[in-house]
Amino acid sequence: MITNYLKIAWRTFVKNKVYAGINLMGLAIGIAGAIIVFQLVTYHLGIDRYHHLFDRTYRVVVDLHLDDGSVEKEKGSAFILHQTLKKEFSSVENTTYLAHKEVTLAVDQRQKKERFLEKEAAGFTNSDWFEIFDYEWISGKPSSLDAPNQVVLTEKYARKYFGSENPMGKYLTIDNQENLLVAGLLKDLPEETDQRTEVFISLPTIKTLVPNYGYEDWGWIDANRETYITLHSAQDQAAFEKQMPAFAKKYYGEIGNVFWYHLQPLSEVHFDLDYGGKIKYSTIVMLATVGLLLIFIACFNFINLTTAQSLKRSKEVGVQKILGVSQRQIFWFFIQETALYTLCACVLALLIAYPTTSLLREWMNIGIPDLKVFSSTFLLFIGLLFLLVTLLAGLYPASVISNFNPLRAIKGVSLPTDRSWFSVRKGLVIAQFSISFVLIAVATVIILQLRYIREKDMGMQKDLILHVSLPNTENRQLAALAREFNQLPEVETVSFFRTPPSSQIGSGGSIKFENRDWEKFVARSKIADNHYLETYGLKLVAGRNIAPSDTLKELLVNEKLVKDLGLKSSQEALNRKLLVGDIGKTGTIVGVLSDFNNADLYSGIEPTVVFSTQRLYRHAALRLNRLQASTLQKVSKIWQSQFPENVFEHSFYDEEIARFYQREELASQLTVTFALLSIFLSCLGLFGLALFSTEQRTKEIGIRKVLGASVMSITAMLSKDFLQLVVIASVVASPVAYYFMHQWLADFAFKVDVSAWIFLLAAGFSSGIALITISFQSIKAALMNPVKSLRSE
Structure with a gap:
């Protein structure tokens, strides 16, 4: 019987090639789209779920509730937090700390020292990290990271530094200061993880490299330094968070009500954009919905064309009924015919989806793994999809066609009630x-x-501005850099600073104006020299620029800060004293700037102060009048003459802003x-x-x-x-x-x-x-x- 059905289906296909081809192509493209969406969705939903403690692992985050009613969300934490939580809370099974820091690693290769600048791959942690998160060890053991000057590498980074040689027992020099012993080797990270650290440096080493960091300071919250914990039971989360207000009061005193600590489940880290997540959960829902809608559209096509052609097959159905074939048998015949179409469409869809997945990954630069056709998850998905498409596309046409009146069908006359097909x-x-x-x-x-976003005037210049990093900020080297850079005909101005006017790396704190109490709002800090305004095209609306200085003496404020202080005009702010909380120093307001966007366009204009503090400069900005092929080579040569032990790194400001979005x-x-x-x-x-x-x-x-x-x-x-x-x-x-x-x-x-x-x-x-x-x-x-x-x- 099935063989006979297949023969009839094939003959129908051959007889109506155009319609059959449209049906097949429509189903195949819809299914291929659904497969690609499935790959995207399952990739994002599977991030970090392979860790055996996934369901009771959390990141400790803090919301800063300010007096003006605003809330600032911080994914980072104070260094001392992870140690204190482990001591004070019985519900906490384990804690760990991961500190990211831009470092230069050097390795001796064939009597030549090769240097690598690592911005995101390097992190400082201890053995507890590997008790919470799962890694496959090839050599070494986690306890090595509890001793100073030790490093553990993934295979990928071991090959990067040492080629095909065994890295165990070899040394890397970090920031031209300390030698790190390679004490462990890990298998490469899986695709489904947000934990992209591949160079694990022992946590005690960071205190040698950065001795002045506030390791015991509860207020020193850094977005690049995160605390993770595991609880004995997932049910302990609510009880733990109830204890956090008292915990904050204990260690922050009177301002304890500002710090609202809570636990972010590992399952939410990838989706929570407020704390640095990669993608919204609602976007995943939207993608899944779009995949389903593509299937619906393809099925609607099939239904429309099949019912439209039903009159062509009316005589076939009429003859079958007169010869004794039941309505139920005819119904299942057409369902089986649809199943055959769907099966062929699924095969064609796989042939379309496989190369398309690779093309999308390269074109859009998105995390989407190759199709794993024989994985249990994918086989289950394709099986359910086959069933769904067969039922969606087949039920209505099969019920309509099998319901034909045999006499009217043989005559080729449709039933009066069949007008509903068209509606x-x-x-x-x-x-x-x-x-x-x-x-x-x-x-x-x-x-x-x-x-x-690309064309909006952000209140400053962003084109033809070259950023280069500063390994250190000694007066002699900065002066030499500025002098030599300014001699290049392509360079108009040079400025040294910590962050550019618009940046996703924010810093700031409370301020105190004159003899008033601390203001209820936070002001953003832009730490830069006196060439900052000229380089970025920032505009003064009152007063003058700050004078050259190595430390905070004078400062500039923007119009938004003047307004939030309740002053009637920009002139009224001049020559007044302002205490900048995050630096702990007081300066004199000498100028007021026109408002500019100091973050991305998700945020509004924020109160901002600009002042000098040389030890905190991290970059140089070169405003160019033109960009030639040789410009970067000239800049690199000058930079390398001052920092021969470091790796030259550059970026263009307009490209940095584009990456915001x-x-x-x-x-x-x-x-x-x-x-x-x-x-x-x-x-x-x-x-x-x-x-x-x-x-x-x-x-x-x-x-x-x-x-x-x-x-x-x-x-x-x-x-x-x-x-x-x-x-x-x-x-x-x-x-x-x-x-x-x-x-x-x-x-x-x-x-x-x-x-x-x-x-x-x-x-x-x-x-x-x-x-x-x-x-x-x-x-x-x-x-x-x-x-x-x-x-x-």
Whole structure:
């Protein structure tokens, strides 16, 4: 019986190649899209879940509740926190601390010292890290990280430093100060982890490298230094957090109510953007929804084309019923036929998805692993997907076709109640284009917002500014650097600073104006020399620039700070005293700056102070009048002459700012990709329906042409009904698109307006693509010779 069904299905496929090809291609592309989305979603949901203590591991984070009602969220913590928690809380099983620091590592290779600058791969920790997180050890043991001057490497970094040689027992020099013994070797990290540390330096070593760090200071909270803990039971979390207010009061005293500590489950670290996460959980939900919608669109195509063609198979069904085949048997025959289509589509989808996954990874630079076709998870997914598609695409057409009246079916006459097919079909077309409309509208807003971000005046200059790092800040070296840099014809100005005007690395604290109490708001600190304003194009609205100084004596404030202090004008702030809390020094306000964005555009303008403190400078900025091929070589040569023991590193400021919005770039690429894919699938189905419609109306078209109808009027007649559906879809989908656009823009302090023209553009694009799709077949039909159309009856 099954063999017979397969033969009939194959004959139907061969007889209707175009429709069968459209059905197969539509299902295959929809399934391929769903497979790619599945890869993305499972990758992100699987981050760090392989650790055996995953369900009771937490990062300790703190919310700073300020007097003005604002809350600052910090993922970092004081060094002393991890030791204290382990001592004072019985519910805590273990604690560990990871401190990231930019370091230069050097290795002697063939009588030549080779140096490597490590910005994110190097971290300082102890043996407890490896009790909480799972790593596969090749050589050595975790306890080596409890002793000073020890380092453990992954295979990848061992090869980077030592090539094919065994690294065990060899030495690396860190920051030209200490020699580190390679005491351990680890297997390379899996893809599904956010813990990208691959050079583990023993925690006691950091005290030698950075002796002046506030290791016992509870207020010294650093975003690059994190505390992780494990509890004896996941149920202990609520009880632990209830004890934290008293804990903060004990160690912070009167300001204990500012520090609200809580535990962030390891499962949330990847998704919580407030504490440095990689992607929103809502984005994962959106991706999963889009994958499901692609399947729906593909299935709608299949349903529409199958039911549209049902009259062609009416005689086949009528004969089967007269010969004694039951309605139930016919129903399951068509379900099996759909299953055969779906099976072929799944195979074709895998052939499409496999190379596409690699292309997306390279094009979008996103974490998406290669397809593991024989993994249990993927086999379960593809099995459920096969079942879902078969049922979605097959149930309605099978029930419609199997319900034919045999006598009317043999005569080729549809039942009166079968008019409902067309209402369902129209509904499915509207649903398809509604989905496409929403994706197009949202993609348009994302693209507009990204353009707005790139072009917005941030109150400073960002183009043609070159940043280079400073290994140290001795007066002699900085003076020599400035002198030699300024001699280059491409260089206009040079400034030394800690962070640029707009940066995602923030610093600041409370301030005290004159004899008033501490202000209720926090001011951001920009530590820089007297060339900072000229280099970045910051504008003075009152007073003058700060005088050259190695330490805080004079300072500048922005207009926002003046306003928040309650002063009536910028002039009123001049020559007044201001205590800067995070430095602990008082300076005189000598100038007021025009407001500028000192962070990304997610945040509004914040109160800001600018002052000098040479020991805290970390970078030099070179404002260029042009960029030549030899510019970087000249700058590198000058820099290397002052810091021969270090690795030259540079970046351009406009590129740094662009990296603020990598998530938005990715969202734009994904949304545009899926919007185009949904439009393609919808138009594929529309093309099939238009083809069927023109075939059904061939003789009508011939008669109209004989009676004098023009090609344009016939094309308009054939296109009108389909275009009406697209217009209805645009109207129906507009409120949904409006909601999602506002939700996405809600994160930005500065954003574009959602204007009516965006909806008109999305509707016009959808209608235009649909019109092109329909017109191709309509014009072809209208141009047909009427003699051929009317030849046979």
